[in-house]
Amino acid sequence: xxxxxxxxxxxxxxxxxxxxxxxxxxxxxxxxxxxxxxxxxxxxxxxxxxxxxxxxxxxxxxxxxxxxxxxxxxxxxxxxxxxxxxxxxxxxxxxxxxxxxxxxxxxxxxxxxxxxxxx
Amino acid sequence: xxxxxxxxxxxxxxxxxxxxxxxxxxxxxxxxxxxxxxxxxxxxxxxxxxxxxxxxxxxxxxxxxxxxxxxxxxxxxxxxxxxxxxxxxxxxxxxxxxxxxxxxxxxxxx
Numbered sequence: 419x420x421x422x423x424x425x426x427x428x429x430x431x432x433x434x435x436x437x438x439x440x441x442x443x444x445x446x447x448x449x450x451x452x453x454x455x456x457x458x459x460x461x462x463x464x465x466x467x468x469x470x471x472x473x474x475x476x477x478x479x480x481x482x483x484x485x486x487x488x489x490x491x492x493x494x495x496x497x498x499x500x501x502x503x504x505x506x507x508x509x510x511x512x513x514x515x516x517x518x519x520x521x522x523x524x525x526x527x528x529x530x531x532x533x534x535x536x537x
Numbered sequence: 538x539x540x541x542x543x544x545x546x547x548x549x550x551x552x553x554x555x556x557x558x559x560x561x562x563x564x565x566x567x568x569x570x571x572x573x574x575x576x577x578x579x580x581x582x583x584x585x586x587x588x589x590x591x592x593x594x595x596x597x598x599x600x601x602x603x604x605x606x607x608x609x610x611x612x613x614x615x616x617x618x619x620x621x622x623x624x625x626x627x628x629x630x631x632x633x634x635x636x637x638x639x640x641x642x643x644x645x646x647x
Contacts (some may be wrong), residue, residue, distance in 0.1 A: 437557055453636070455582075462539070463574075463582065465623050465636035478635050521570035521588045522629070527581040 420444040420526045422513050427531030431487075434503050438531055440496040440513030447494040451516040453524060454487060454498050456509035456533075466511070467498065503535045540546045542641035549625045550647045555591055557628035559609040565637055569629040571610060573602055576623045576641075585624070586611060613644075618625035621646045 426438040440452070454466040465486040468476040475487050486499040495514050511531050515522040541561040549555040559571060570589050574582035586602035589609065590638040601612045602625050609628075613620055 455636075455638075462641040463627070463638040465638065468636075476635065479633070519588055519591070521572075521585065523570070523572040523587040524574075524582075524627070525584050525587070525593070527583070527619055 420450035420515065422515065422526055424513055424528045424531035426468070426510065427484075427511065427533050429534045429536065430503055431537050432504060432535055434535070435499070435501045436501070436503065436533060438498040438511055438513075438533070439526055440498075442494045442496065442513075442515075445515070447489075448491040450487060451522075452496045453514045453516055453526070453528075454496075454511055456507075457513055457530075458509040461509075464509075468516070478488045492516070500533070504533050507533065508535045511532060539625060539634070539637060539640050540630060541628060541637050543624075543642045545640065546645065547641050548645040548647055549613075551616055552616060554614040555616055555644065556613075557611045557624050557626075557644070559611070559639050560608075561607050561628065561637075563607060564632040565607075565628045565630040566604065566609055567607040568631055571588060571601075571602070572605050572627045573588045573611045574625045574627065576625065578627045582625065618646045618647055620644060 419515045421443045423441045453468045454503045484502045488497045513528045515526045517525040543634045573586040575585045576582045589604040590602045623643045630637045
């Protein structure tokens with residue numbers, strides 16, 4: 419059974435840093451691109467970042483230069499280092515697996531980790 | 538404001554057929570597949586439709602998807618009370634070089 423479990427969320431002051439983790443199991447982690455998607459309270463979904471199987475990285479304009487995605491295939495884990503955090507980064511952060519068939523799509527999601535940026 | 542737009546709300550009575558639209562442009566829906574996600578309050582999104590019209594295993598055939606040009610639609614037939622949830626479309630955007638989601642549609646079963 420595919421499982422994605424996020425951890426590391428919490429309360430942080432504006433300008434602070436936080437590192438999210440996503441532990442993967444039930445599939446060959448190294449074979450899949452992985453993503454972070456966030457959802458601000460009462461708002462819709464927003465794609466944040468992606469990392470390919472070769473370690474290539476991609477970011478949305480709203481987090482580029484402040485967030486860094488990485489992965490450790492030995493630990494089957496995905497990470498999101500978040501620096502210079504702002505109030506509008508407050509959200510539930512989901513990790514998601516990208517699958518492919520005739521196109522690419524997110525097929526499994528974690529339960530989410532809440533990040534609150536507030537003084 | 539998302540580059541892909543959905544109506545904020547939709548509603549129907551049990552047994553009815555409802556559709557939710559997802560409208561974009563040539564750099565997103567017009568050139569990429571559309572996927573749909575269902576989300577209940579306090580839970581993670583769940584894949585409902587992928588590659589425009591494909592249902593993952595376990596998704597009832599009451600749910601169907603379609604795409605034409607720069608728009609896509611999710612149809613739910615035989616509406617049930619347990620279908621009350623938020624629905625999001627998603628696609629790749631070539632101009633933004635990233636994934637985009639519609640703003641979401643809250644479906645109410647009257």
